[in-house]
Amino acid sequence: MYFVIAALLALLLLARAGKKRPLPELIALFLVIAPLALRALGVK
Amino acid sequence: MREEIVIALAMLAVLLAGGAITKNQRRYTPLILLLSAIAGSLAAGMGLRFREIVEGPFGFLDAMLSVLCGMVFLRVLHDGGALGILFSRAARRKSRGARALCLMLFMALPGMLSGSALAGILISGPLVRDELRKAGVHENRVGQFVVVGAFLGMMLPPACIPAMVAANGAGSVLPTPYTGFFLPLLALTLPAFLAYWPLAARRVMPPAQSRTGQTEETRAGTSLLCLLPLLLVLAAVTLENLFPAQVYLGGMPVICLAGSLLSMLLPAKKRPLRDVLTSLSDGAADLLLPVASVFALGAVIEVSSMTGLRGLFSAAILPYAPATVMLALMGLMLPAGLALAFPLAGWLAAYAVFPIGWMANVVMVAGCSAALGAAVLLAPRGGILTDARERLGLNASWRGIMAGAWLPLTVLLACGVCFVLFGDALRILIV
Numbered sequence: 001m002y003f004v005i006a007a008l009l010a011l012l013l014l015a016r017a018g019k020k021r022p023l024p025e026l027i028a029l030f031l032v033i034a035p036l037a038l039r040a041l042g043v044k
Numbered sequence: 045m046r047e048e049i050v051i052a053l054a055m056l057a058v059l060l061a062g063g064a065i066t067k068n069q070r071r072y073t074p075l076i077l078l079l080s081a082i083a084g085s086l087a088a089g090m091g092l093r094f095r096e097i098v099e100g101p102f103g104f105l106d107a108m109l110s111v112l113c114g115m116v117f118l119r120v121l122h123d124g125g126a127l128g129i130l131f132s133r134a135a136r137r138k139s140r141g142a143r144a145l146c147l148m149l150f151m152a153l154p155g156m157l158s159g160s161a162l163a164g165i166l167i168s169g170p171l172v173r174d175e176l177r178k179a180g181v182h183e184n185r186v187g188q189f190v191v192v193g194a195f196l197g198m199m200l201p202p203a204c205i206p207a208m209v210a211a212n213g214a215g216s217v218l219p220t221p222y223t224g225f226f227l228p229l230l231a232l233t234l235p236a237f238l239a240y241w242p243l244a245a246r247r248v249m250p251p252a253q254s255r256t257g258q259t260e261e262t263r264a265g266t267s268l269l270c271l272l273p274l275l276l277v278l279a280a281v282t283l284e285n286l287f288p289a290q291v292y293l294g295g296m297p298v299i300c301l302a303g304s305l306l307s308m309l310l311p312a313k314k315r316p317l318r319d320v321l322t323s324l325s326d327g328a329a330d331l332l333l334p335v336a337s338v339f340a341l342g343a344v345i346e347v348s349s350m351t352g353l354r355g356l357f358s359a360a361i362l363p364y365a366p367a368t369v370m371l372a373l374m375g376l377m378l379p380a381g382l383a384l385a386f387p388l389a390g391w392l393a394a395y396a397v398f399p400i401g402w403m404a405n406v407v408m409v410a411g412c413s414a415a416l417g418a419a420v421l422l423a424p425r426g427g428i429l430t431d432a433r434e435r436l437g438l439n440a441s442w443r444g445i446m447a448g449a450w451l452p453l454t455v456l457l458a459c460g461v462c463f464v465l466f467g468d469a470l471r472i473l474i475v
Contacts, residue, residue: 002109005297009112012328028074028336032108035101035339 007040068426077340100346101339119327125312155197164194179250187440213394226285366399374415381419385426389419411463
């Protein structure tokens, strides 16, 4: 269940990534999406 | 000088230089923390250790899932109009005391469910700010009420980012799960909440007749059914935390997402599906910076463990009682918060709870988290005040905010110190 939630949140955040954002926010976005996506893929 | 100290100084130098260059702007906090982790790794001669830098955030993953899901729920509830109705009911109270209490709870609600003060500022802040401004309340007092309300919400259970950071630090090698904090956090923050209530009623709340009226939602006479998801989520989270052995409903993330779905089905105002989906992604994006900061802090903690700094620290504190070390580091967190807001104070919080080890007494961990919360409130730049200024356009000064915030802050810190000193006797709070 938590994998599904992590995937859902990663997708929701990715949906926001398309908008024009400054570099520090893009890094923050990557920092949040990366662990969520890894969790969703069952890496850890 | 020992190698570990040189590494710590390199990491600290990056934090300080980054804070000075960016003037503690929130958007740069995750980047600075990440650079500090990389600097530590390079200073240790280990190169770019991606494994540790990636592994650190995993310690916070489950806790941050709760934070993000809580914010998604709040955003759906807010955009659907339910919170507007709740606000108009809260602001309608005639007596100043009852109105102050209702508005404080309204300000605190988003922070309680998401663990972040920023949630309170984004969700409840605009409504409360407009209400108080219309009534002619001085800008400093408007800011004070919003900031203190959001701060108390952050510290109140079920979710509390400072306690999540502290809980992770207690884990040593294994991260300690964020469980069992409900009653300790409630007992920690409730005295501060009750201390600020009369102050807010007397100094901030305008007399009833000077209020300007209610919001459109009340005038339209909308059904209160839209508040059902909020009530169900609050009841579910409370029951699950108070009776963990008897009630399991899937945890905060599942409850909040179920609440979001229910809230989409029971909106106060009808909206196109596209808007509803936008609310979902807005909710996840709202707390991007605090969550990214916590993840980046995880990388810093992991690198400091990898490079031996944590080992040196654990050897150095052996002669001292755990409470002494905790109180000393809690004391250091306050100037660290004043200087750099979250990054350095968060790092210290992770080390402050280390002496009690991975079999951590959550009462003591909760007590320690009070200092981290206080550090974020005290920060003139990069803390809650900055969020209130930037997101709400509040023209409040640091002194103006602290003129009222000192009381709940002092009470909270005093409770935190008591929790650390008498943590063993207060184990009755752990359920």
